[in-house]
Ligand SMILES: CC(C)[C@H](C(=O)O)[C@@H](O)C(=O)O
């Protein structure tokens with residue numbers, strides 16, 4: 001029987017509350033589909049550790065993860081530690097060191113979830129944001145000059161490489177070819193004059209290799225507006241690190257699913273472990289109460305199974321998520337119910 | 353009688369169709385409120401000129417505008433010319449040379465306009481996006497390396513200066529103090545590690561000078577989501593050049609007003625002329641048909657009058673816009689009607 005070695009990083013806040021439900025679901029699927037999962041949990045890679053020892057993870061943290069088949073992460077961040085310290089101390093090094101250059105975020109409107117947008121109808125909105133995940137606007141290049149003086153300034157370099165952009169575009173075009181054959185590229189080449197025209201050029205170049213995909217491009221400001229006006233129109237949307245980040249959160253809000261959205265940080269070549277994480281944060285306001293919504297983590301676990309070669313098991317999970325939302329009124333507080341994390345997970349397992 | 357010297361730049365596409373309605377409204381208000389406007393029109397500062405002569409405006413273009421009291425612009429851009437060429441050849445040099453460092457974009461839900469967002473109720477959503485307009489992510493600093501080779505890359509420098517950020521923050525805090533006393537700052541200091549923590553620091557510093565304003569900050573991804581989920585919650589939102597651009601288009605879409613939204617590019621010190629422009633583009637698909645919606649240009653003209661010291665006249669215009677939308681069903685095609693630009697303007701003038 002295949003065994004998959006999974007690293008669990010609960011992180012901060014509700015991170016530790018949403019991973020056990022995901023494990024319960026994973027184990028149930030393993031029994032049904034004939035695979036096993038063995039877990040190694042890195043419980044203290046967190047803000048707490050940072051406050052105690054000055055680092056979010058041990059020095060050899062990345063090495064400990066390297067031989068795993070996948071990483072399941074809860075959430076990172078807490079009120080006492082600046083976000084850029086916690087994120088650049090844990091989440092972002094994992095994305096970068098393991099060349100997880102694709103950040104994949106599916107967005108669906110589920111029956112039984114109220115969307116804030118009139119046009120976002122269940123069954124009609126079903127899109128995937130493919131976000132470049134290791135270069136672009138997020139970079140360590142830059143700094144501060146004349147600190148504390150009147151002429152102080154900060155500069156930040158966005159870096160886009162031909163190889164880095166090409167590989168994520170190829171992934172996105174390939175995904176569009178396997179889905180409904182439509183790709184939209186997010187750009188801002190009218191305002192951002194060096195990197196975005198380059199991005200556009202590479203999109204046009206790669207498109208030549210994917211005849212079966214019809215594509216267009218939209219400036220990020222207009223595209224954000226269209227996500228609200230005509231969300232059902234999109235299939236695969238590809239964007240830079242920053243644009244993909246904004247668009248995926250926005251699309252999840254449009255779908256009413258910000259609390260349950262998943263993300264996969266993929267190294268498509270499988271040279272390194274990929275990482276799966278709910279999009280929601282550590283939610284310090286409700287942490288420790290056992291009422292967090294586990295669906296983001298569970299849906300992320302589904303993406304992990306898909307990546308590990310179990311698409312059927314993955315589909316069982318997304319079907320169960322759809323069913324628990326459409327057919328029951330058991331739900332956590334964020335979705336307007338009163339169920340605890342455990343009760344909600346029980347119901348989902350029942351429907352699995 | 354005070355006279356104001358106005359530069360008109362119709363630009364491309366429907367730009368030339370929406371400025372005459374704005375002029376009709378301005379002249380009517382002048383008669384009522386006791387001021388005059390004299391216009392100089394720069395009709396061929398456009399893509400057409402670029403295709404003919406290689407430049408969007410004459411070499412001494414900026415000098416010709418310098419002695420005007422304000423600039424009213426239609427729209428810039430056309431299919432045959434790359435956007436970064438047309439924009440960086442006309443719109444952006446005006447913003448920058450005249451230190452129009454505040455880009456002000458009011459967003460309201462009007463009665464009689466359908467918003468795509470359930471929570472966007474007329475009278476409840478009334479916010480202003482204050483966008484930094486001359487530095488930040490839009491910069492000429494950067495370029496392309498190893499063009500055409502495998503190791504090609506493009507870099508773009510975002511530059512934030514203490515003086516540049518401080519002045520726009522002071523404007524935004526001041527505006528919040530005159531409105532409902534609430535300011536939200538858009539940031540991404542968890543991902544963009546050099547410039548955004550600097551931005552946050554300056555926000556905290558400037559806040560000390562505005563006791564009467566309560567403020568918070570949100571990461572741009574979460575903020576975009578909140579614009580959809582709780583649009584009524586915002587009063588003044590301040591953001592960098594890129595973030596302000598995205599948020600203002602998004603907010604206009606949420607309000608159902610993308611076709612009628614105005615923008616002011618302000619030099620608050622009045623050392624140089626300020627520029628007023630509808631947010632919509634040149635709309636080549638409907639140009640020349642006389643059916644463009646003039647409300648964006650008319651609302652921009654209202655902002656211009658406010659800036660020129662005629663707040664009462666400005667309010668007359670926004671009241672007439674509200675009235676024509678709430679009380680009549682005369683409207684242009686984009687709003688679901690059949691009226692021409694001229695008919696819609698007639699009706700608005702009737703209600704003025
Ligand atoms: C056309 C473009 C350069 C411009 C901008 O991004 O500034 C436009 O989107 C705007 O918002 O005025």
Ligand SMILES: CC(C)[C@H](C(=O)O)[C@@H](O)C(=O)O
Pocket residue numbers: 087245542543573
């Ligand atoms: C926490 C932050 C650094 C992160 C990002 O922007 O990448 C988050 O917003 C996400 O989308 O995963």
